[in-house]
Amino acid sequence: MSTQIISVLVEDEAGSLTRMSGMFSRRGINIHSLTVSPSEKEGMSRMTIVTTGDEREIEKVEKQLNKLIEVVKVNILDKNTSVVRDLCLLKVYADKENRAEVIEIANAFKSNIVDISIRTITLEITADPLDIDRFVETMKNFGIKELFRTGVTAISRDVEKKSGG
Amino acid sequence: MNEGLKGTEIVVKCLKEEKVKHLFGFPGGQLIPLYDQLYEETDIRSILVRHEQGAAHAADGYARASGDPGVCMATSGPGATNLITGLLNATMDSIPVVAFTAQVPTKAIGTDAFQEADTFGITMPITKHNFLVKSTDTLSWTIKGAFKIANTGRKGAVVIDLPNDVQQKRSKEYHHGEVKFAGYNPSIVPNPLQLKRIAQKLVEAERPLILAGGGVILANATEDLRILAEYLGAGVATTLMGKGAIPENHPLSLGMVGMHGRLGANKMINNCDVLLVIGCRFSDRTTGWGLESFAPDAIKIHCDIDSSELNKNIPVDFPLVGDANLVIRDLIKFIKKYEDVKKDTNIWRKRVNQLHSMCEECETVKPNGSKLTPEIIIKTINNFLDDNAIVTTEVGQNQMFAAHYYITKKPRQFISSGGLGTMGFGFPAAIGAKVAKPESQVLDIAGDGSFLMVCQELATAMSEDIPVVVAVLNNSFLGMVRQWQELFWDKRYAGTKLGTIPDFVKLAESFGAYGERVEKASDIEKALKNAFDSGIVSVLDFKIESETNILPMIPPGGRVDEMIGVGRCRHK
Ligand SMILES: Cc1ncc(C[n+]2csc(CCOP(=O)(O)OP(=O)(O)O)c2C)c(N)n1
Ligand SMILES: [Mg+2]
Numbered sequence: 001m002s003t004q005i006i007s008v009l010v011e012d013e014a015g016s017l018t019r020m021s022g023m024f025s026r027r028g029i030n031i032h033s034l035t036v037s038p039s040e041k042e043g044m045s046r047m048t049i050v051t052t053g054d055e056r057e058i059e060k061v062e063k064q065l066n067k068l069i070e071v072v073k074v075n076i077l078d079k080n081t082s083v084v085r086d087l088c089l090l091k092v093y094a095d096k097e098n099r100a101e102v103i104e105i106a107n108a109f110k111s112n113i114v115d116i117s118i119r120t121i122t123l124e125i126t127a128d129p130l131d132i133d134r135f136v137e138t139m140k141n142f143g144i145k146e147l148f149r150t151g152v153t154a155i156s157r158d159v160e161k162k163s164g165g
Numbered sequence: 166m167n168e169g170l171k172g173t174e175i176v177v178k179c180l181k182e183e184k185v186k187h188l189f190g191f192p193g194g195q196l197i198p199l200y201d202q203l204y205e206e207t208d209i210r211s212i213l214v215r216h217e218q219g220a221a222h223a224a225d226g227y228a229r230a231s232g233d234p235g236v237c238m239a240t241s242g243p244g245a246t247n248l249i250t251g252l253l254n255a256t257m258d259s260i261p262v263v264a265f266t267a268q269v270p271t272k273a274i275g276t277d278a279f280q281e282a283d284t285f286g287i288t289m290p291i292t293k294h295n296f297l298v299k300s301t302d303t304l305s306w307t308i309k310g311a312f313k314i315a316n317t318g319r320k321g322a323v324v325i326d327l328p329n330d331v332q333q334k335r336s337k338e339y340h341h342g343e344v345k346f347a348g349y350n351p352s353i354v355p356n357p358l359q360l361k362r363i364a365q366k367l368v369e370a371e372r373p374l375i376l377a378g379g380g381v382i383l384a385n386a387t388e389d390l391r392i393l394a395e396y397l398g399a400g401v402a403t404t405l406m407g408k409g410a411i412p413e414n415h416p417l418s419l420g421m422v423g424m425h426g427r428l429g430a431n432k433m434i435n436n437c438d439v440l441l442v443i444g445c446r447f448s449d450r451t452t453g454w455g456l457e458s459f460a461p462d463a464i465k466i467h468c469d470i471d472s473s474e475l476n477k478n479i480p481v482d483f484p485l486v487g488d489a490n491l492v493i494r495d496l497i498k499f500i501k502k503y504e505d506v507k508k509d510t511n512i513w514r515k516r517v518n519q520l521h522s523m524c525e526e527c528e529t530v531k532p533n534g535s536k537l538t539p540e541i542i543i544k545t546i547n548n549f550l551d552d553n554a555i556v557t558t559e560v561g562q563n564q565m566f567a568a569h570y571y572i573t574k575k576p577r578q579f580i581s582s583g584g585l586g587t588m589g590f591g592f593p594a595a596i597g598a599k600v601a602k603p604e605s606q607v608l609d610i611a612g613d614g615s616f617l618m619v620c621q622e623l624a625t626a627m628s629e630d631i632p633v634v635v636a637v638l639n640n641s642f643l644g645m646v647r648q649w650q651e652l653f654w655d656k657r658y659a660g661t662k663l664g665t666i667p668d669f670v671k672l673a674e675s676f677g678a679y680g681e682r683v684e685k686a687s688d689i690e691k692a693l694k695n696a697f698d699s700g701i702v703s704v705l706d707f708k709i710e711s712e713t714n715i716l717p718m719i720p721p722g723g724r725v726d727e728m729i730g731v732g733r734c735r736h737k
Contacts, residue, residue, distance in 0.1 A: 011347055014297065019289055026290050044347075056476070063473035069294045069314060072348040 003032070004058050005084065005154050006049045008065055009039060009073040016070040020047060023064055029053065033086075033151030044072060048153045050129075081157050086129040087150040089114070090136065093143040094121040102142055109135045120145055169337035172301045172327070173202035176265070178339075179308040180209060185236050187212060187227060187600050189220040191247075193240020194280065195267035198332040212600065212629050215621040217244050219593040221251020221322075222619075224262045226594025229580045230555055231601035232385065234261035234316045241267045242280030245326075246287065250587055253291040255322040257584025258406060259383060261315040263308075268328040271299055284326045293321030298328065301336035310344040318351025319471040320383060353470065355487030355495055363466050363483050364499035366439050372513045373399035374437035374463075376422065378451075379406025379583065380444015380470060382576040384489035390443070391415065393497050399441070400517040402430040404451045406583045407444070409573040419521055423451040424719045425565040428734050429520035431719070434460050435726045436516075442467045444489040447478040448584065453725035460725075468492045535685040539566040539638050539715075542707050545689040546608065546636065547572050554606040555580060555598045559591040559615030561645035563638045565715045567610040578605075589618035595633040596626055606697060607633040614643045614663055616704075623676040626702035634696045634703045637669055640711050648714045652729075653721065673704035682706045 010016050017036060024031050032050040039046040053061065058076060065074045077084075094102040095118070102121055106113060111125035125135055129152055136147065170178065176199060180188075188211045192200045203211045214220045217239040224235030235255075239248050245266040255262040266288075269278040285297040294314045296307045307325060315323040367373055375397075381390050387410050394401045394417045401411045402419040411418045419430040431453075434440070440463040445451065447467075452459045456479055465481040467474075468489065475484035485492060543566055550556070556571055557580040558564040564581055573579040580598060582590040595609040609616075616637050626633060638644075643661040650658050673680030679699035683692045683706065696703035716730030723729070 014299075015285060015289065018286065022290055060473070060477065066348075067471070067473055069346055069349050 002054070003050060003052055005077040005079065005082065005152060006051065006058075006061065006065070007075040007077055007154060008047045008049065008071055009041070010045050010047060011070040011072060012043050012045050013070050016045075016068075017047070019068055019070065020049075020065070023068065024049075024051070024061075027060070027064060029057070029061060033149075035151045035153050037153070048151070050152045075156070077154050077156055081159060082154050083157060084128055084152060084154040085126055086132050086152050087124070087126045088132045088136065089122065089124055089148040090139060090144060091120050091122045091146040092139045093119060093145060095119055098142060102139075105138055109138075111135065167335065169335040170339065171202070171335050172304055172332040173199050175301065175304045175336070175339065176308065176327075176332070177202055177206060177209065179305055180236070183309075183312045184233070185209060188236050188238060189214055189223040189227070189597065190238035191215075191217050191220055191240070191244060193242075193244045193267065195269060195329045196238065196240040196244070198329065199238065199265065199267070199327070213625065214593070215624050216619070217247035218251050218589065219596070219619055219622045219625065221248045221262065221264065222254065222587075222590050222593035223597035223600070224264070225251060225255045225260050225590075226557060226580055226597030227601045228255070228260050228262055228597075229594070230577055230598035230605075232577065233601075234263050234312060235597060236263050236265070238265040239267070240280070241269055241284070242282045245282055245284040249287065249291060250585070252288060252322040252324065254582055254585040254587045254590060256292055258379060258582070259320045260322070261320040262322040263311050263315050264322060264324045266324060266326050267332070268297070268326045270330040271328045272330070274328065284324065288324045291322075292324050293319075295324040295326070297326040298331050301331050301334040302338040304331060304336065305338065306340040306344055309340055310346065313344055314346075314349065318349075353486050353488065355468070355485055355492050357495070359483065359485050360492070360495050361499055363441075363485060364496055364503065366464055366466065366483065367397055367399075367441060367496070368500055368503040370397070370399075370437075370439035370464075372436060372438045372516075373397050374433055374440050375399045375401045376404070376434070376440060376442045376445055377401055377407040377410035378404045378443065378445025380489045381407060381410040381493075382444075384444065384470070385576070386444075386490040386493045387411065387576045389490070389493040389497060393493055393500070396497065396500055398514045398517075400433055400437075400520070402426070402433060404445050404448070404583070405568055405581060408568060408579040408581075409576040412574045413572045414574060416518060416521065419517065421568050422725070424453065425569065425715060427569070428717055428728055428731055431725050431728060433517075433520060435462075437463050439464045440466065442481075443492060444469060446471075446474045449478075450583075452479065453719045453727070454722050455724040458724045458726070535687055537684060537686050537689075537707060537709055539563070539709060539713060540570055541686045542636065542638065542689055542709070543567060543570040543610065545686075546610070546693065549690055549693045550606055550608065553602075553604070554578065554608065555595075555602060557581065557591040557595040557598060557607070557609045559609065559611045560586045560588045561612040561615060561643065562640070562648060562713075562715045563610050563612040563615070563644070565645070566638065569715065571610070588612070588615040592616060592619045592633075592635055593622050595635070596622060596631050599631050599633045609633060609635045611635050611637045612644060613637055613639045613641065613669070616669075617667070620672060623673065623678050623702055623704070627677050632699070632701050632703070634693070634705065636705045637707060638709055639669065639706050640709050640713065641665055642711050644713075645715075647712075649721075651712065651714070669704050669706040677701070679703035680706065682708065684708050
C-alpha cells in the first residue's frame with residue numbers, strides 16, 4: 001500500500017465532481033485529498049486525487065475513472081518525476097515567551113508569517129506534503145489552534161532528453 | 166418567445182430520429198407537457214403501465230428482445246424514484262434503456278417543492294450516465310447524447326431529467342448529426358497482436374472451452390461464436406445472461422455454469438486447458454467462490470468491451486478489450502490461418518459430448534405419474550413453444566428451473582434479470598418483449614412471490630392488448646429463500662411462507678384476463694394451449710410442491726467444482 005497521486009482531466013459539467021467522488025465511495029476506495037481547479041483547456045477542470053493502494057488497485061481506479069463519460073484523461077503521477085505541493089495555513093499559540101522560537105522554526109521551514117496576535121501566530125507554508133507533515137508535527141509542541149490544508153496538487157516534470165554524443 | 170420548437174416537440178422529434186416507436190410510462194403533474202405532446206402522435210405508441218417500475222422493466226425487456234434501446238418515462242418525485250429498481254436492473258445487465266423523468270421547474274429546484282426529488286443525484290450511481298437538462302437549448306444535444314451513450318460500448322441505462330419549464334419553453338437550437346464527448350470513445354478495435362497470441366493458444370489447446378456471457382448476445386455475435394466453437398471443437402458453456410449465445414441443443418453446448426449451473430458445465434471449467442471467456446464479467450454467481458480455484462490449470466483469455474472488467478474479479482493471462490462481435494470475427498480469421506496445424510481434438514470432443522449427454526440424460530425427466538413438477542412444466546413448455554418464442558423469468562427457483570431446463574435455441578429469446586436478480590422483472594419484461602416482437606409467443610416463467618409484486622401490470626396487458634402468458638410455478642413460498650433456509654439455516658422458514666393467497670385464477674379474471682389452475686402433469690399442455698388460444702394476457706397457476714429444491718448447486722462460499730445435491734446426477 002502506498003500513496004498515489006492521480007491527476008484527472010474532466011469536462012466541466014454539473015455533477016462531474018459528485019460523479020468522480022461517488023465512484024470512489026461506491027468502489028470502497030479512500031480519498032485522502034481531492035482538489036479541483038481550472039486547467040489550461042477551456043471547459044475542462046483538473047482534479048488531483050490522493051489515495052492509497054497497490055498497483056492492481058490503482059489500475060482498477062484508473063479504469064473506473066476512464067469509464068466516466070466526463071473524464072477525458074487520467075494520469076497516475078510518478079512521485080519521482082513530479083512536483084507535488086500542498087498549502088497549509090496554521091494558527092499556532094505563541095506569546096511573549098516563545099514567539100521568537102516559533103518564528104525561528106517557521107523560518108527554518110521557509111514558512112511565511114501572515115498574521116500575528118497577542119497569543120497566536122498564523123503561518124503559511126507551501127511545500128511537499130511530507131515536509132508539511134513534519135512542520136505540523138513540530139508546531140504541535142506549541143499547541144495548534146487551527147489548521148487548514150488545501151490538499152495536494154501536482155504536475156509532472158518534463159524530462160529533457162539528453163542530446164546524444 | 167414564439168420561435169423555434171417547444172421542448173416537448175424537440176423530444177418527439179429526437180425520438181423519431183432515434184426510430185423510437187414505443188414508450189412505456191406513467192404521467193404526473195410535471196410530465197403533463199410531454200404526455201400532451203404525445204397525445205395525438207401516431208408514430209409513437211405510448212403504453213400506460215400501472216406502476217413506473219413496470220415501465221422501466223418493460224423498456225428493458227423491449228431492448229433485450231429487439232436489440233434497440235427501450236424508452237420509459239415517469240413524472241418527478243415518486244414517479245422517478247419508482248423507476249430506480251428498473252434502471253439499475255438494466256445497467257447491471259448492460260441493457261440500453263433511456264428514461265425521461267420530469268422535474269419541477271428549474272426555478273423551483275432546490276426548494277423542496279412538491280414532488281421534487283434529486284433524481285440526478287439518486288440515479289447517478291445506478292445508471293451508465295445521466296443528465297439534468299437546464300435549458301431547452303441543450304435538449305436535443307442531450308437526448309441524442311443519451312441514446313448514443315445508452316446504446317454504444319458497454320450498454321446501460323441513461324436518465325434525462327426534464328424540468329417542467331424546459332419541456333414547455335421554445336428553442337431554435339437543434340443539434341444535427343452525432344453528439345461527441347471528449348472522454349467517450351466506445352468503438353474499440355481489438356489489438357491484433359493480442360488477437361494473434363490468443364488465436365495461437367486456442368489452436369494449440371487440447372481441451373479448449375468457451376465461456377460466453379451476455380456480451381456475445383448484445384453484440385449480435387452468436388452466429389460467429391458457433392462457427393468459432395466448431396472450428397476449435399471447443400465446448401461452449403454460458404452464463405445466465407449468455408443463454409442463447411449458442412443453440413442449447415447444439416452438440417458443443419454445455420449449458421449454464423455457476424451456482425445453479427449444470428454439473429457437467431462446472432466440471433468442464435476445471436477440466437479445460439484453455440478457457441476463452443467472451444462478454445462475461447465473472448460475477449460471483451458464475452465463478453462460485455474461492456476464485457483461485459476457478460479453472461486453476463487453464464490458460465485464461467478474457468475478452469470484454471469494458472476494460473475495467475479485465476483482471477477485476479479473476480486475473481487472466483490474456484486480456485483483450487473489444488466488442489465481442491469484432492473479437493470473434495477476427496479470431497476466426499486468425500485461426501483459419503492455422504488450419505494445417507490443427508490438433509486432434511477428437512478425444513476432447515468425445516468428452517464434451519459425454520458430459521453434455523450426461524446432463525441431458527438426467528434432465529430428460531420422465532413424468533412421475535401425474536405429479537406436477539417444475540421440470541415437467543418447463544419441459545412441456547419447451548415442446549409446446551415454437552422456435553421464435555421468447556421466455557422471460559422472475560427471480561428465485563422459478564428462474565433457475567427455467568435456466569436449467571428451458572432449452573434456448575436462439576439469442577434474445579431468454580430474458581432474465583441477472584446482475585440485480587429483481588423479483589417482478591419477468592412479467593413487465595414479457596410485456597416489453599411482446600411489444601417488440603408481436604408475432605412471437607411470449608411466456609413468463611414466474612414464481613408466486615415475484616408475480617404478485619407486479620401483477621397490476623395485468624391491467625396494462627389487458628387494456629393495451631398485449632397477450633403474454635404468465636406461468637406461475639406456485640409453491641406458496643418464497644421458494645429460493647426457503648431452499649437456503651432448508652439447506653443452510655436449519656429449516657427455519659422465517660418470512661418465507663406465502664400460503665395460498667391470492668387465488669391467481671380469480672386475480673387474473675378480475676382483470677378480465679384468462680386464468681387457469683393446473684394440478685396434474687397431463688393438463689399442462691392443454692392449459693398452455695388454452696392460454697395462447699385465448700388471445701389475451703393469461704395466468705396459469707401451476708400448483709407445485711412447496712418443498713422442491715433446485716439442485717445441484719454451489720453452496721454459498723463453495724467453489725465452482727464443489728456442487729452439493731448431486732445425488733441424482735449419475736455421472737459424478
Ligand atoms: C425485489 C426482490 N426482493 C427480494 C429478493 C430476494 N429473493 C430472491 S429469490 C426470492 C424468492 C422468490 O419467490 P418466488 O417468486 O415465489 O419464486 P420461487 O423461488 O418460489 O420460485 C426472494 C425473496 C429479490 N431477489 N428481489
Ligand atoms: Mg414461490
